[in-house]
Amino acid sequence: MSGITTIGxxxxxxxxxxxxxxxxxxxxQITPENLLVSSRSGxxxxxxxxxxxxxxxxxALVDRADLIVLSVRPDQLGSLTLxxxxxxVISLLAMAPCKAxxxxxxxxxxxxxxxNAAADIGEAYxxxxxxxxxxRADRECAQQLLGSCGKARELNTEPELDYMTALTGAGPAYPALLASAMLAHAKANGIADDLAFEAVMQTLSGGCQLLSHLNTNPTDMVNRLIDYQGTTAKGLQRMMDEGFNATVMAGLTAAHAAATDR
Incomplete structure (x- = not known):
């Protein structure tokens, strides 16, 4: 891994x-003998x-490792003495700039x-x-190491990373919010809990995979479905008329502000 033997x-x-x-x-990518871990709880x-x-x-971990990964809560950074x-050093801490x-x-x-949490299943961004x-070797190592959990992408500026904290760092949070609203509506219309859950999860999962497979602009897909003038078009148009886009943008703006509030 670009000259890195031991990771802590x-x-x-x-x-x-x-x-x-x-x-x-x-x-x-690494042998067990070359991986060092430390934790308060074990x-x-x-x-x-x-x-x-x-x-x-x-x-002791720092002294023995060639590369150090910080994977603690942001509020624990101040208590670290290294x-x-x-x-x-690769930092996985949200809201902690490189300078800190x-x-x-x-x-x-x-x-x-x-x-984000999808790292657990190898699908993180x-x-x-x-x-x-x-x-250059540090960068190559970071790309390889982070890519082991999904898709890794180098950015040009740190402010871009602050924004990504709001956009991609949320992991399943935003899809979960949409799924929760869809579940509540299905249940309110008499659909059994297990059937509602199955239908909503498969619809969201399958839809996301299809969008990725088609590699098409999501806005183009929305416009095509609206132009079709079917039941989906009615639902999409009503959501948009009720301020769906504005609500999403307001939420991302709030998350971005929190990510840069230092």
């Missing part, structure tokens, strides 16, 4: 640290790989990424940004 994940038993660590092991995420080194001391020197990571670790080779001090 601080917070390696948390949801994202665990997802990343197990993805690297399952894809054989866990059994790596029982299938007894060679993984489970540490309680974060600095001396990383000139090693590359550099100040806490002492490294200028920072790669900031925005994961992982945008990332690297500081100018990060080397």
């Amino acid at each position: 994940i601080i917070g390696g038993h948390g949801w994202m640290g665990r997802a990343l660590g197990t993805a690297l092991l399952n894809s054989k 866990g059994n995420a790596y029982d299938a790989w007894p060679g993984v080194q489970d540490l309680r001391d974060n600095q 001396s990383v020197s000139d090693k590359p 990571i550099a100040n806490r670790t002492g490294s200028q080779r920072i790669i900031r990424a925005m994961p 992982m945008p990332w940004y690297a500081t100018p001090e990060a080397t």
Whole structure:
């Protein structure tokens, strides 16, 4: 992995640290003996790989790893005391800019990424940004490492990553909100709970997969369905007339503001 032999994940038993660590092991991008994890709580995420080194001391992990991954909650950053020197650091913390990571670790080779919960099933979208001090090898390693959990994409600026925190970092949250509204409507119209759940989940899952397969502009798809003037057109037009687009944009604007509120 571009000269990186040993990877250390601080917070390696948390949801994202665990997802990343197990993805690297399952894809054989790293051997168990070359993966170090630390966590306050511990866990059994790596029982299938007894060679993984489970540490309680974060600095001991830093000293032994070639690359360090920070996978803790943003509010825990202030409590971390690390001396990383000139090693590359990949941060998975929302709302923590590269400058803050550099100040806490002492490294200028920072790669900031925005994961989401779909990493658990290898379907995350992982945008990332690297500081100018990060080397080409650091970037190649980040792309390979983050891509183990889904699709990774390098961004040109850190503000772009702040926006992606709002857009893609939400993971299943926005589809879940739509699914919840659809479920409530189906149940209100007498559809049994199990049937409503099956119908809504398959409709959303199948629809998203079809859009991805067709690789078409979603707006074009909406316009085509409205032009068809069937039952779907009536539903789409009413949602739009009731302010669906404006509501979504207002929600993303609020999330983006929170992501940059430092």
